[in-house]
Amino acid sequence: MFRPTPDEQIIDWLDARTGALPGEDVAVPEACGRMLAGPVTAPADHPAVPVAAVDGYALASRATVGASDYNPLPFRVGNHAEPDVDGSAALPVNSGQAIPRGADTVMPLEETELRGDALDVYAPLASGANIVPAGREVRGGEVFLDTGRVLRAADLAMLIELGVSAVHVVCRPRVGIIVVRDDVPDAGGPMIRALVARDGGVGDDPVHPGRDGLAAALTRRQDHLLLMIGGTGPAPNDPAAGALEAAGELVFRGVAINPGETTTLGKVWETPVILLPGPPLAALFAYDVIAGRAVRRLAGRDPGLPYAARRAVLTRKIASGLGRLECCRVRVTGDRAEPLAVADNRTLSTVVRADGFVLVPAQSEGFAAGDEVPVYMYDRSGPAAG
Amino acid sequence: MFRPTPDEQIIDWLDARTGALPGEDVAVPEACGRMLAGPVTAPADHPAVPVAAVDGYALASRATVGASDYNPLPFRVGNHAEPDVDGSAALPVNSGQAIPRGADTVMPLEETELRGDALDVYAPLASGANIVPAGREVRGGEVFLDTGRVLRAADLAMLIELGVSAVHVVCRPRVGIIVVRDDVPDAGGPMIRALVARDGGVGDDPVHPGRDGLAAALTRRQDHLLLMIGGTGPAPNDPAAGALEAAGELVFRGVAINPGETTTLGKVWETPVILLPGPPLAALFAYDVIAGRAVRRLAGRDPGLPYAARRAVLTRKIASGLGRLECCRVRVTGDRAEPLAVADNRTLSTVVRADGFVLVPAQSEGFAAGDEVPVYMYDRSGPAAG
Numbered sequence: 001m002f003r004p005t006p007d008e009q010i011i012d013w014l015d016a017r018t019g020a021l022p023g024e025d026v027a028v029p030e031a032c033g034r035m036l037a038g039p040v041t042a043p044a045d046h047p048a049v050p051v052a053a054v055d056g057y058a059l060a061s062r063a064t065v066g067a068s069d070y071n072p073l074p075f076r077v078g079n080h081a082e083p084d085v086d087g088s089a090a091l092p093v094n095s096g097q098a099i100p101r102g103a104d105t106v107m108p109l110e111e112t113e114l115r116g117d118a119l120d121v122y123a124p125l126a127s128g129a130n131i132v133p134a135g136r137e138v139r140g141g142e143v144f145l146d147t148g149r150v151l152r153a154a155d156l157a158m159l160i161e162l163g164v165s166a167v168h169v170v171c172r173p174r175v176g177i178i179v180v181r182d183d184v185p186d187a188g189g190p191m192i193r194a195l196v197a198r199d200g201g202v203g204d205d206p207v208h209p210g211r212d213g214l215a216a217a218l219t220r221r222q223d224h225l226l227l228m229i230g231g232t233g234p235a236p237n238d239p240a241a242g243a244l245e246a247a248g249e250l251v252f253r254g255v256a257i258n259p260g261e262t263t264t265l266g267k268v269w270e271t272p273v274i275l276l277p278g279p280p281l282a283a284l285f286a287y288d289v290i291a292g293r294a295v296r297r298l299a300g301r302d303p304g305l306p307y308a309a310r311r312a313v314l315t316r317k318i319a320s321g322l323g324r325l326e327c328c329r330v331r332v333t334g335d336r337a338e339p340l341a342v343a344d345n346r347t348l349s350t351v352v353r354a355d356g357f358v359l360v361p362a363q364s365e366g367f368a369a370g371d372e373v374p375v376y377m378y379d380r381s382g383p384a385a386g
Numbered sequence: 387m388f389r390p391t392p393d394e395q396i397i398d399w400l401d402a403r404t405g406a407l408p409g410e411d412v413a414v415p416e417a418c419g420r421m422l423a424g425p426v427t428a429p430a431d432h433p434a435v436p437v438a439a440v441d442g443y444a445l446a447s448r449a450t451v452g453a454s455d456y457n458p459l460p461f462r463v464g465n466h467a468e469p470d471v472d473g474s475a476a477l478p479v480n481s482g483q484a485i486p487r488g489a490d491t492v493m494p495l496e497e498t499e500l501r502g503d504a505l506d507v508y509a510p511l512a513s514g515a516n517i518v519p520a521g522r523e524v525r526g527g528e529v530f531l532d533t534g535r536v537l538r539a540a541d542l543a544m545l546i547e548l549g550v551s552a553v554h555v556v557c558r559p560r561v562g563i564i565v566v567r568d569d570v571p572d573a574g575g576p577m578i579r580a581l582v583a584r585d586g587g588v589g590d591d592p593v594h595p596g597r598d599g600l601a602a603a604l605t606r607r608q609d610h611l612l613l614m615i616g617g618t619g620p621a622p623n624d625p626a627a628g629a630l631e632a633a634g635e636l637v638f639r640g641v642a643i644n645p646g647e648t649t650t651l652g653k654v655w656e657t658p659v660i661l662l663p664g665p666p667l668a669a670l671f672a673y674d675v676i677a678g679r680a681v682r683r684l685a686g687r688d689p690g691l692p693y694a695a696r697r698a699v700l701t702r703k704i705a706s707g708l709g710r711l712e713c714c715r716v717r718v719t720g721d722r723a724e725p726l727a728v729a730d731n732r733t734l735s736t737v738v739r740a741d742g743f744v745l746v747p748a749q750s751e752g753f754a755a756g757d758e759v760p761v762y763m764y765d766r767s768g769p770a771a772g
Contacts, residue, residue, distance in 0.1 A: 028576065029575075029576035029579070032576075032580035032583075033580075046735070055619045055620060055648075094619045094624065094664075095619070095665055096664070096665050109620055132733075136733075137733055137734070137735040138735055144738075145738070150765070152738075152764055152765070153576075153577045153578075153580035153581045153584065153670070154577060154666065154667075154670055154734065154737040154738060154764075155738055156573075156576045156577050156580060157573040157574060157576070157577040157666035157669075157670075157734060158573075158666070158734050158735060158737075158738045160571050160572070160573040160576065161571075161573045161666070161734065163571070165571075185546050185547075185549070185551075186546070187542075187543040187544075187546040187547045188543060189415075190414065190415035190418075190539075190542045190543070190546065191539045191540060191542050191543040192539075193415070194418035194419075194539035194542060195539045197418075198539065233441045233480045233481070234441060234495055238480070262441075278480070278482070279481055279482050280540065280543035280544070280547070281540075283543075284539070284540055284543075308694075347518075347522075347523055348523070348540065348543060348544050348547065349432070349523040349524055349544060351540045351544075352530075352531070352538075352540060352541055352544045378538055378540075379536070379538070
């Protein structure tokens with residue numbers, strides 16, 4: 001028989017076995033959404049030389065003294081084949097281009113008028129105006145992005161501008177997914193695989209080794225974490241726990257969560273193994289609070305639930321048993337949350353119809369109608385690249 | 387010369403050319419995060435037959451009358467090879483398994499004790515107790531998931547339980563990315579490609595056809611949307627607009643946004659083409675408010691900015707010019723936002739150092755210190771599967 005272990009004990013045991021994985025080098029263009037395993041130091045000043053801050057004409061500021069709408073001053077339009085600029089020449093530059101030698105300012109296009117090869121300038125400019133000095137954006141040697149940064153799309157552009165071609169990012173945990181039942185279409189495997197991907201892991205296609213192949217499947221794989229789905233019940237014909245005992249070591253038989261209390265933990269060699277219940281609703285909750293935490297920790301992420309939380313007022317009470325962390329699905333309208341079901345590990349459809357869920361802690365008997373509670377929202381969850 | 391067009395006119399023109407794409411059939415296990423292009427109707431009742439709501443023993447309720455802790459009633463433990471259940475037999479069933487013929491209730495394990503082949507039952511049960519009737523979760527013929535649903539991991543499990551093997555989802559828009567400059571490492575292409583993926587599109591590897599190949603590159607591709615990066619400036623040597631005119635039709639030269647005002651729109655045959663500025667900061671903003679909107683619409687998504695918005699109080703004023711939608715990066719601490727820079731299309735590093743940005747509408751000259759404003763947060767953006 002199984003004996004549920006309090007959530008905290010399970011978490012302590014699992015956390016001790018799931019530190020963030022070491023890093024790997026990844027080319028910058030492929031690194032969006034990955035987490036830095038170490039700091040990135042700028043290899044050099046950026047910009048490396050003074051550059052134009054606007055589109056316009058680079059010229060010598062001393063030659064613009066006295067220019068105005070009533071007194072346009074003429075310049076000769078030079079080209080980039082003759083980079084030396086004397087007091088009479090203006091070189092067209094785009095924003096971001098290096099300032100040619102001899103120029104110390106950039107005249108914006110709107111202060112000029114082009115007449116054939118000659119340029120009329122309508123305003124004076126101070127030395128240094130509209131120029132970004134070398135090192136203004138980033139100093140060479142500066143820690144520019146720190147350990148733990150989840151790289152955004154714009155970070156890629158900045159890294160490439162800095163001349164960084166590869167970054168050291170936390171490895172994605174490999175998660176083996178083994179499905180106990182092979183006599184029905186597998187509903188749990190694709191769901192768990194999608195959740196593993198959400199949490200930063202890589203789940204292979206779920207394998208279905210059949211009842212007699214379960215223990216062998218547990219020892220045959222080389223993953224950072226093994227998940228087996230189904231067959232965790234107390235009935236004598238439920239094979240998951242036996243397979244774990246045959247392959248390695250069973251440590252916790254049952255977890256004080258509902259649904260999902262038949263969740264079982266152990267290890268094969270030093271690889272943590274989590275046996276998830278077969279009913280998808282129970283598998284989902286056990287994944288989110290136990291197995292997903294392990295995936296998120298291995299991936300270097302925030303181990304907490306990857307759902308955005310918001311506060312809402314309950315329209316009806318939630319009754320819950322003491323001693324178990326319970327999951328109650330709710331439908332949210334405005335700032336009100338209507339409980340759909342609690343303590344029921346069969347009605348997966350409630351998850352599909354719900355907008356989110358409320359957690360009832362083990363030491364609580366529930367909440368009253370009118371209580372304001374945090375709701376974890378199923379949509380818009382998890383970090384995304386940006 | 388370019389002539390910025392108000393944002394709204396651009397949006398109207400672009401929206402008229404970017405409706406949601408038609409659907410395609412995708413196998414359910416691969417459909418997480420995809421958007422339904424049509425409703426999913428349940429093919430049959432679920433569960434199809436009455437099933438056990440708990441782990442326990444299926445038996446005839448009439449035979450449990452009078453059972454108590456002081457008066458345990460004995461049952462013979464049957465097996466699934468003999469599904470007929472008479473008043474004296476109890477069949478072990480797991481939660482979710484079909485109820486054997488003859489049984490009308492499921493006795494939970496905790497109300498029983500197994501002694502060899504005999505089972506003692508300690509409680510009476512009413513007919514139908516701990517049984518989920520057929521059709522309780524979902525009715526056959528019911529529209530179970532509606533058009534526009536972004537499929538969550540749990541939806542996959544439910545669809546498979548319902549016997550649905552493929553779903554009709556909105557196609558991912560194919561977005562061609564052409565980079566004008568080929569003389570420097572390309573900072574903009576990988577960023578834009580990552581943003582296209584964030585918004586539900588598929589961007590191929592950016593192509594670098596060289597200055598003379600730009601017009602041909604615009605006509606050679608078969609995409610739902612074409613983005614060209616760089617060369618949009620007003621200087622005569624900036625080639626993007628000329629390439630668009632040679633390949634198709636230039637419609638808007640310049641957009642009233644800052645940074646990004648040299649953004650240019652047009653079409654090649656009926657494919658919308660957007661020329662984004664080369665400086666990555668300007669390309670980022672022009673992508674988010676113009677090009678990304680097109681990607682999100684083609685993908686059937688919410689066309690608005692895919693950043694979570696929150697409110698914060700400005701620590702300093704933001705000054706902004708009239709007539710342009712401006713982007714001011716801010717650093718957020720608690721509920722306070724510190725402006726980093728406005729109206730500057732060079733300092734990409736401000737995006738990297740910022741937590742989010744504030745939009746200053748075209749008809750506004752900015753905000754005062756102490757104003758509460760919406761901040762679009764760079765992190766935790768975009769919908770994710772869950």
